[in-house]
Amino acid sequence: MALLDVRHLVKQFGAMRAVNDISFTVEEGETFGLVGESGSGKTTTGRCILRLIEPTSGEVLFRGQNVLGFSGSELRQARRNMQIVFQDPYSSLNPRMRVRQIIEEPFIIHRIGTRQERRERVVELVRLVGLDPASLERYPHEFSGGQRQRIGVARAIALNPSLVIADEPVSALDVSIQAQVVNLLMELQEKLKLAYLFIAHDLRLVEHICQRTAVMYLGKIVEMGDTRRLFSNPQHDYTKALLSAIPEPDPDYKPARITLDPARIDLNAPLREIEPGHLAAV
Amino acid sequence: MSIDKPLLRVQDLTTVFTTPGGRATAVDHVSLELRRGETLGLVGESGSGKSMTALSILRLVQPPGDTHGGPIEFNGRADLLELPERDMRAIRGAEIGFIFQEPMTALNPVFTIGDQIAEALLVHGKATRAEARAKTIELLTAVRIHDPVRRLRDYPHQLSGGMRQRVLIAIALACQPLLLIADEPTTALDVTIQAEILDLLEEMKERLHLALLLITHDLGVVAGHADRVAVMYAGRIVEEGPMRDVFLAPKHPYTQGLLASIPGAAPGQRLHAIEGTVPNLAKLPPGCAFEPRCPQRFELCSTAPPPAYNVGQGRAARCYLHKS
Numbered sequence: 033m034a035l036l037d038v039r040h041l042v043k044q045f046g047a048m049r050a051v052n053d054i055s056f057t058v059e060e061g062e063t064f065g066l067v068g069e070s071g072s073g074k075t076t077t078g079r080c081i082l083r084l085i086e087p088t089s090g091e092v093l094f095r096g097q098n099v100l101g102f103s104g105s106e107l108r109q110a111r112r113n114m115q116i117v118f119q120d121p122y123s124s125l126n127p128r129m130r131v132r133q134i135i136e137e138p139f140i141i142h143r144i145g146t147r148q149e150r151r152e153r154v155v156e157l158v159r160l161v162g163l164d165p166a167s168l169e170r171y172p173h174e175f176s177g178g179q180r181q182r183i184g185v186a187r188a189i190a191l192n193p194s195l196v197i198a199d200e201p202v203s204a205l206d207v208s209i210q211a212q213v214v215n216l217l218m219e220l221q222e223k224l225k226l227a228y229l230f231i232a233h234d235l236r237l238v239e240h241i242c243q244r245t246a247v248m249y250l251g252k253i254v255e256m257g258d259t260r261r262l263f264s265n266p267q268h269d270y271t272k273a274l275l276s277a278i279p280e281p282d283p284d285y286k287p288a289r290i291t292l293d294p295a296r297i298d299l300n301a302p303l304r305e306i307e308p309g310h311l312a313a314v
Numbered sequence: 315m316s317i318d319k320p321l322l323r324v325q326d327l328t329t330v331f332t333t334p335g336g337r338a339t340a341v342d343h344v345s346l347e348l349r350r351g352e353t354l355g356l357v358g359e360s361g362s363g364k365s366m367t368a369l370s371i372l373r374l375v376q377p378p379g380d381t382h383g384g385p386i387e388f389n390g391r392a393d394l395l396e397l398p399e400r401d402m403r404a405i406r407g408a409e410i411g412f413i414f415q416e417p418m419t420a421l422n423p424v425f426t427i428g429d430q431i432a433e434a435l436l437v438h439g440k441a442t443r444a445e446a447r448a449k450t451i452e453l454l455t456a457v458r459i460h461d462p463v464r465r466l467r468d469y470p471h472q473l474s475g476g477m478r479q480r481v482l483i484a485i486a487l488a489c490q491p492l493l494l495i496a497d498e499p500t501t502a503l504d505v506t507i508q509a510e511i512l513d514l515l516e517e518m519k520e521r522l523h524l525a526l527l528l529i530t531h532d533l534g535v536v537a538g539h540a541d542r543v544a545v546m547y548a549g550r551i552v553e554e555g556p557m558r559d560v561f562l563a564p565k566h567p568y569t570q571g572l573l574a575s576i577p578g579a580a581p582g583q584r585l586h587a588i589e590g591t592v593p594n595l596a597k598l599p600p601g602c603a604f605e606p607r608c609p610q611r612f613e614l615c616s617t618a619p620p621p622a623y624n625v626g627q628g629r630a631a632r633c634y635l636h637k638s
Contacts, residue, residue, distance in 0.1 A: 289513065
């Protein structure tokens with residue numbers, strides 16, 4: 033059984049279908065990439081899975097149980113296992129709370145541990161994400177962007193989740209700091225057997241850390257499969273255009289630019305198997 | 315003008331901010347040269363001083379920032395820093411065009427894009443009101459906006475991010491500048507739109523024989539579009555040279571670290587991260603600003619900021635490793 037099984041997910045905002053009938057699975061311990069440009073529906077998908085936004089229809093099965101049918105208390109319970117790291121480390125931490133309170137809050141909400149146990153666990157967590165426990169009494173504004181994102185990661189992994197939805201977790205950070213946070217995410221995955229739904233627009237990064245990837249375009253998944261196969265043998269026009277547009281830091285790389293003609297894309301084309309483990313809507 | 319004489323030559327440009335937290339040198343003795351038809355990629359992370367360098371050249375730094383040093387030689391003038399503000403105003407937008415990062419906020423929401431392009435022409439006396447419309451249509455066509463006659467009457471909110479950036483390029487090029495400063499022109503855009511805008515900038519550079527100062531944090535953008543590159547760290551240019559040479563054999567440990575930190579080489583492996591964080595400009599270490607993060611540091615590095623050493627044809631690096 034897949035850890036996460038999303039089936040025919042739809043989210044309608046007024047006349048617009050932000051997420052238009054998408055299905056995919058995330059296995060235990062896997063990093064699954066969801067890529068696309070702004071407005072493709074990737075962030076909405078992540079939020080629908082956690083029911084931070086209520087989906088219009090479809091199913092979200094977490095270890096076989098339909099999250100969309102959960103009552104309030106069942107959902108709270110499920111969210112111990114499904115956490116999120118947000119894009120913006122500047123707005124996703126409460127500026128009036130000390131780092132200790134931010135990381136301790138999930139334990140208090142879920143009524144876990146005694147005061148003493150919680151304190152010890154918070155220290156353990158900040159060490160795990162590479163911060164100095166001496167900084168626990170400080171406020172978010174006293175930290176750099178990369179350090180704040182480490183705080184956000186510590187909060188997300190506090191309750192030992194099985195799935196972390198990482199929504200553009202490094203795109204607000206500088207290049208040299210991005211690598212630090214990506215390494216942290218990879219290290220935590222090995223230690224804690226986490227699965228990531230990694231939402232990103234940076235294809236180089238997705239190629240680096242995701243075992244499987246789905247490409248979203250206007251609310252649809254247009255191509256999905258083993259990351260290496262998808263990158264080396266893209267089938268959908270949109271995937272091809274996206275890959276040809278990546279600015280590579282290689283002076284000898286002169287890509288043939290493939291421009292997309294939106295009129296030529298049939299959004300109703302179903303996904304079909306191109307090769308084992310590689311689907312495309314062509 | 316002879317082919318070898320730089321259009322822009324900046325020497326020892328320095329901009330200091332005096333704040334309650336101390337004196338922060340945002341631009342620290344920056345020197346650079348740019349010829350017509352050439353693209354210089356100015357790269358660095360946030361706070362490295364790359365945008366502040368552009369603002370300093372344009373003399374748009376606001377107090378408490380103070381720009382001194384120089385000279386800034388430009389197009390036959392001995393020093394832009396010495397010009398009266400009135401003369402400087404005639405240069406900005408006319409001889410030097412500029413594009414800033416945010417296509418969402420750089421346009422005035424209450425004027426049509428036709429009016430905003432025409433304004434650039436009228437302010438600098440490059441067209442009469444009667445000619446402005448035709449010239450505006452010509453410019454919109456040049457930046458490949460479809461159906462320009464109809465688009466003239468559009469307001470900024472009716473355009474996508476990519477279209478707005480095209481309009482800003484049209485405004486920047488309206489007066490046929492010699493130098494175009496593009497500060498993160500594609501950072502807010504999606505990757506496919508970014509590629510189109512960068513191609514358009516390159517085409518315009520060729521067509522108008524512009525000097526292009528391309529400011530970006532993205533080494534991929536530099537590799538695709540720059541002839542030469544200057545890498546900034548903590549207000550200083552730490553390495554510069556022909557783009558190919560710098561990318562294939564970087565000499566400064568910071569440049570080496572930046573290039574190595576980009577994903578791509580070995581999927582699934584740890585990335586090569588640069589440890590630590592960018593230093594506080596008001597509390598720089600006494601020696602090389604990169605010293606606390608540098609994997610190759612040695613005793614000399616913490617003594618004084620290193621001078622620029624020659625490290626090859628047209629190349630320089632501020633690093634004691636190259637002290638011969």
